[in-house]
Amino acid sequence: MLKPRETIAGLKPYHSPILSRDGLSLDLNESMAGCSPRVLARLHSLSAKHVSLYPQREAGERLLANFLGIAPEQVLVTNGMDEALSLVFTAYLDRDDELLFADPTFVMYPMLGAAVGAKVVRVQSQEDLTLPVDDLLARISPRTRVIAIANPNNPTGLAATRADLLKIVESAPHAAVVIDEAYFEFCGGTLNWRTLIPDLARHPNLFVARTFSKAYGLAGLRLGVLTGAAEHIDYLRRLSLPFNVNSVVLACLEEALADRSFVSEHVAQIKRGREQLAQLFNDLGLRFWPSQTNFVLVRVGHAAKTFVEAMKRRGVLVRDFSASPCCEGCVRITVGMPKQMDEVLPAIRESWAESLRA
Numbered sequence: 001m002l003k004p005r006e007t008i009a010g011l012k013p014y015h016s017p018i019l020s021r022d023g024l025s026l027d028l029n030e031s032m033a034g035c036s037p038r039v040l041a042r043l044h045s046l047s048a049k050h051v052s053l054y055p056q057r058e059a060g061e062r063l064l065a066n067f068l069g070i071a072p073e074q075v076l077v078t079n080g081m082d083e084a085l086s087l088v089f090t091a092y093l094d095r096d097d098e099l100l101f102a103d104p105t106f107v108m109y110p111m112l113g114a115a116v117g118a119k120v121v122r123v124q125s126q127e128d129l130t131l132p133v134d135d136l137l138a139r140i141s142p143r144t145r146v147i148a149i150a151n152p153n154n155p156t157g158l159a160a161t162r163a164d165l166l167k168i169v170e171s172a173p174h175a176a177v178v179i180d181e182a183y184f185e186f187c188g189g190t191l192n193w194r195t196l197i198p199d200l201a202r203h204p205n206l207f208v209a210r211t212f213s214k215a216y217g218l219a220g221l222r223l224g225v226l227t228g229a230a231e232h233i234d235y236l237r238r239l240s241l242p243f244n245v246n247s248v249v250l251a252c253l254e255e256a257l258a259d260r261s262f263v264s265e266h267v268a269q270i271k272r273g274r275e276q277l278a279q280l281f282n283d284l285g286l287r288f289w290p291s292q293t294n295f296v297l298v299r300v301g302h303a304a305k306t307f308v309e310a311m312k313r314r315g316v317l318v319r320d321f322s323a324s325p326c327c328e329g330c331v332r333i334t335v336g337m338p339k340q341m342d343e344v345l346p347a348i349r350e351s352w353a354e355s356l357r358a
Ligand SMILES: Cc1ncc(COP(=O)(O)O)c(C=O)c1O
Pocket: 028, 029, 079, 080, 081, 082, 083, 106, 150, 153, 154, 180, 182, 210, 211, 212, 213, 219, 223, 224
């Protein structure tokens, strides 16, 4: 009788996080600004050959290498960042090797780790939800082969310092350390924070991944970027499917990178929206985590489910994180554009009042 590999048979069925598109989707951290008009114009100008011919990813990788200030051999384009993560996990984790990360974090890490049969080792954050650096360091073992850290993190929105991340990278030279910078563009301000891409040169076990799904607004086109030491990117290139990234998004890449004003205006709007949410949560006396991303995590308490339903009735979809580790009573809200925020802020106020009565 035909059977899949044991690790596949043991996987829990995957449920799409998209429950409904009926309303304003502030539940998936997508771009509410859409995408650059220059990307849309490029899309409209495409010809049949962009569809009929197999894609060539190398030109896109050269563009990205130039943009990121590294060599093309250090860059692999991927089908969204999810594929980049999957490639690293598949390449470095043997069955029963350890995948290490801190909870709460991006839900794909344990799913991808389980798919390759790795032992998933979770370290819990404290109440402040910051990266538990010392606890992570203490859990590094000879079997640790991948450490995954989202920076800034999802769902907390918090960023760790470069010094702390490098401590982890340096303490596990036998492990691939993936720094997931999906929300990189929204980060900034007074933090001692910066991308780890310039550190790749000194750390052959370090990978930094980026995505075009967030600040660039291209989630539907699927484009991620994996960067690392040339030697390791070469291994991953051998593992990846040769036509993993479609020709349509590759044709749009140059315009996406060139339209700096779209990204900077989008980021500025997100920062304003974050401040509005912070102000409102302060007014309501709700605990929230100061975000460096395009979403904010807020603790609405035991009535989180009622709150989410009340928001939905007002046409706004937000994500209940109550069931996630360390996130009891928490809801994650993607920041909307200014006009949307005019409706979202009163909806939060009313839904909160409604959940208090529940
Ligand atoms: C932390 C983090 N990493 C990676 C991803 C996946 O991005 P992509 O759409 O490029 O697969 C997400 C998506 O929400 C994310 O939150």
